[in-house]
Amino acid sequence: MIGRDRELRRLIEVAARSGPDGRSVVLLEGVMGIGKTALLNVAASRLAVPVLREQGVDASAPLHAARNLVRHAHRRSPERLLEEGISVSDMASRCIRYLSEHPMTVVVDDVHAADDASVELLEQIVSSPAHGATMVLAHRPHRLPPSLVSAARRSGFPMHHILLGPLSDAEIREITRTGDEDTSDIVVQRSQGNPLFAHTLAMARRDGEDPVAWLGPPGDGWAVTLLDAVRSELDALPADARLCASAVAVLGTASARGVGVLTGLSDARLAAALHVLKQRRLLADLPDRIEQMHPVIRDAAQHVADPAWLVNAHRSAAGLRGELTMHERIEHLAFLGGHQTPKESDSVIRAAAPLIGTSPATVVRWLRSTTHLRDEGRDVLLARGLVLSGRPREAIDLLVPLTTHPQHRGESRQLLAHALRMLGRLEDASDVLARRSEEEDLPLRLERATLAIMHEARHPVDIDLPVDGDGGAAELAGRALRAMSMLNAGDVPDARHEFAGVADGLAALADEQLRDIVDTLAVAGWSAYVLDEFDDAIRLSRLGIRTAERHGRSHVLPHLRAVLAYSLIHRDRMREADDAARTAVVEAGRFSTPDIVPLALTARVLCAQWRGDVAAMRERMAELTRAVPSTVPWWRRTTESAVARIRASLEGGGAIPVQPEVLDATVAMRLLDRATIALINGDAARARGLVEEARAESVRTGLRSQRAFVGILDAEVALREGGDALQAANTATESA
Numbered sequence: 001m002i003g004r005d006r007e008l009r010r011l012i013e014v015a016a017r018s019g020p021d022g023r024s025v026v027l028l029e030g031v032m033g034i035g036k037t038a039l040l041n042v043a044a045s046r047l048a049v050p051v052l053r054e055q056g057v058d059a060s061a062p063l064h065a066a067r068n069l070v071r072h073a074h075r076r077s078p079e080r081l082l083e084e085g086i087s088v089s090d091m092a093s094r095c096i097r098y099l100s101e102h103p104m105t106v107v108v109d110d111v112h113a114a115d116d117a118s119v120e121l122l123e124q125i126v127s128s129p130a131h132g133a134t135m136v137l138a139h140r141p142h143r144l145p146p147s148l149v150s151a152a153r154r155s156g157f158p159m160h161h162i163l164l165g166p167l168s169d170a171e172i173r174e175i176t177r178t179g180d181e182d183t184s185d186i187v188v189q190r191s192q193g194n195p196l197f198a199h200t201l202a203m204a205r206r207d208g209e210d211p212v213a214w215l216g217p218p219g220d221g222w223a224v225t226l227l228d229a230v231r232s233e234l235d236a237l238p239a240d241a242r243l244c245a246s247a248v249a250v251l252g253t254a255s256a257r258g259v260g261v262l263t264g265l266s267d268a269r270l271a272a273a274l275h276v277l278k279q280r281r282l283l284a285d286l287p288d289r290i291e292q293m294h295p296v297i298r299d300a301a302q303h304v305a306d307p308a309w310l311v312n313a314h315r316s317a318a319g320l321r322g323e324l325t326m327h328e329r330i331e332h333l334a335f336l337g338g339h340q341t342p343k344e345s346d347s348v349i350r351a352a353a354p355l356i357g358t359s360p361a362t363v364v365r366w367l368r369s370t371t372h373l374r375d376e377g378r379d380v381l382l383a384r385g386l387v388l389s390g391r392p393r394e395a396i397d398l399l400v401p402l403t404t405h406p407q408h409r410g411e412s413r414q415l416l417a418h419a420l421r422m423l424g425r426l427e428d429a430s431d432v433l434a435r436r437s438e439e440e441d442l443p444l445r446l447e448r449a450t451l452a453i454m455h456e457a458r459h460p461v462d463i464d465l466p467v468d469g470d471g472g473a474a475e476l477a478g479r480a481l482r483a484m485s486m487l488n489a490g491d492v493p494d495a496r497h498e499f500a501g502v503a504d505g506l507a508a509l510a511d512e513q514l515r516d517i518v519d520t521l522a523v524a525g526w527s528a529y530v531l532d533e534f535d536d537a538i539r540l541s542r543l544g545i546r547t548a549e550r551h552g553r554s555h556v557l558p559h560l561r562a563v564l565a566y567s568l569i570h571r572d573r574m575r576e577a578d579d580a581a582r583t584a585v586v587e588a589g590r591f592s593t594p595d596i597v598p599l600a601l602t603a604r605v606l607c608a609q610w611r612g613d614v615a616a617m618r619e620r621m622a623e624l625t626r627a628v629p630s631t632v633p634w635w636r637r638t639t640e641s642a643v644a645r646i647r648a649s650l651e652g653g654g655a656i657p658v659q660p661e662v663l664d665a666t667v668a669m670r671l672l673d674r675a676t677i678a679l680i681n682g683d684a685a686r687a688r689g690l691v692e693e694a695r696a697e698s699v700r701t702g703l704r705s706q707r708a709f710v711g712i713l714d715a716e717v718a719l720r721e722g723g724d725a726l727q728a729a730n731t732a733t734e735s736a
Contacts, residue, residue: 002167015134072098107138111148453481486498492700537563545557555593572610598630648680668710687720
């Protein structure tokens with residue numbers, strides 16, 4: 001490690017502190033070939049704590065950059081977990097528990113190349129306060145996923161930044177030792193302090209080549225890239241060695257058998273070729289596997305290969321069932337692109353479908369490779385992947401012609417509406433859903449009804465839903481939506497009657513049935529929450545989250561997590577509630593559903609309030625104040641009322657909101673917010689009047705939680721009015 005003593009000491013010092021008192025995040029930054037991997041190798045060999053290594057690879061299978069951690073935590077492969085429908089969130093939770101029980105240093109090299117599922121899992125781990133790991137993330141400049149940086153900041157753990165800069169001229173000379181002053185000058189100048197570049201140039205000289213011939217003399221202004229230098233080195237290899245280098249590049253990590261299948265070399269010629277590559281430090285000298293020393297070598301080795309040979313090599317790799325996982329084999333089929341046969345394309349499509357909720361970017365990449373063949377079902381799946389990957393414009397181009405397809409028009413119109421909303425084209429989205437046809441599937445009708453309810457539909461007649469009477473998905477969804485419309489109008493008794501048995505019925509539905517009504521699960525969760533059925537609300541929201549994650553209905557995830565957060569608050573599970581609300585805010589940004597953000601942020605403020613954390617309340621209130629107000633009327637009323645009350649409590653008083661009161665099912669809670677502000681302002685008489693209004697409303701609705709809050713605030717008002725302190729305390733306690 002010439003020239004890296006200071007960085008090595010710092011990395012070892014920080015990485016050795018894993019455990020509850022030493023958790024941190026280390027960002028190791030440097031350009032390609034600067035020595036990040038070498039530094040990590042040396043540090044890992046000297047650390048006294050366990051080290052778990054991961055590697056990001058461009059265009060890799062889902063969870064490739066977290067596969068070892070997932071394997072340790074679950075004792076099963078990521079592929080198996082994904083096939084079983086286990087969500088990335090559930091995998092992350094298990095990994096967090098594993099790391100809390102087994103403190104260690106987790107190193108992710110080339111995290112900038114990690115697949116989206118790995119990034120999501122790492123983000124959840126990094127942001128969690130519960131794990132016992134030091135996370136070391138190595139990346140190239142300006143390419144660290146922003147979500148990982150945000151997650152590291154949210155965690156509150158110390159963050160350390162180690163930047164690997166160029167080595168000095170003297171250090172480059174010591175590394176290369178060409179023995180030729182002219183060549184040494186060229187190497188120093190051209191490598192610009194990059195040790196891998198310098199080594200590649202010096203190696204060419206040792207093999208009898210003249211670097212001046214392809215570098216040019218010093219000072220001539222011709223800059224040769226590192227990739228060009230490595231390609232030149234590979235071009236100079238013996239034919240068998242060059243063939244083996246390309247085969248290893250295709251496979252990534254391989255066995256001798258796998259390389260032999262792709263090259264067709266005899267055992268003796270294969271062994272000789274691999275020996276040459278190891279001697280030249282183009283392959284790592286590992287006892288159990290074969291892999292290239294550096295990603296740039298893999299890129300260069302594929303570049304020098306014959307294109308026709310590459311197609312055959314990837315097709316051969318796709319057949320290595322004993323060597324590669326199913327997802328790795330699909331990656332090789334995806335490489336074939338337009339060379340795929342119909343059977344191969346069908347394999348890619350079938351493999352992509354289960355990943356839509358966990359790795360939409362992988363789904364898009366795989367399905368793009370099949371578009372030389374016509375398949376409308378594939379196009380719908382591809383459009384969903386594009387929407388989930390934040391690429392709505394591309395999705396719209398695919399979806400418009402599909403909205404009239406007999407088999408796919410319902411799902412296509414739903415997706416198209418969501419893509420339009422992501423672009424802020426709300427009227428266009430409403431028009432897409434408003435267009436009625438004689439034959440419409442259930443999900444489309446539910447989408448239309450859900451939007452109507454969110455925007456204050458106040459009577460069941462406004463909701464166009466079937467009632468099949470058999471307790472199936474359609475009937476249960478319709479009852480949940482009708483119950484919510486009744487709550488919009490403040491009709492709690494009828495809503496309770498309509499909602500009776502819905503939670504149990506929904507929980508008993510099969511996965512495929514839930515997939516088609518997942519948006520309704522969020523509405524059902526809110527219905528249960530407003531009706532004081534908090535355990536049912538928790539159950540329904542978690543059921544909805546699992547369903548949405550499994551089937552790529554991610555637009556509804558922030559909505560479901562908000563339901564979960566508010567319901568957990570009522571069960572005094574503040575940490576879980578805070579996590580759910582925080583995730584809702586993150587996912588709302590990821591999936592372009594901003595309406596839920598103020599409501600989720602309000603839940604985070606409430607969690608801090610119930611914990612008595614005034615500093616967190618102020619910080620979260622500032623974030624909530626900056627948020628764009630929700631366009632959903634009920635959510636906006638709830639947020640504005642809570643914000644006014646909390647601001648008054650933080651500032652010692654404030655203005656009481658003056659607005660026409662809408663008689664929905666939660667008007668009593670907004671009246672209590674006003675009463676609280678009046679009490680803080682010292683106006684006990686006005687507070688008393690507002691409490692009595694809230695009491696009358698709570699009696700009308702029959703909701704126990706509202707009566708409880710009325711009783712608590714009534715005791716505080718009585719105390720301000722000069723009442724007996726002990727009696728007031730007893731009243732508050734009984735109400736709670």
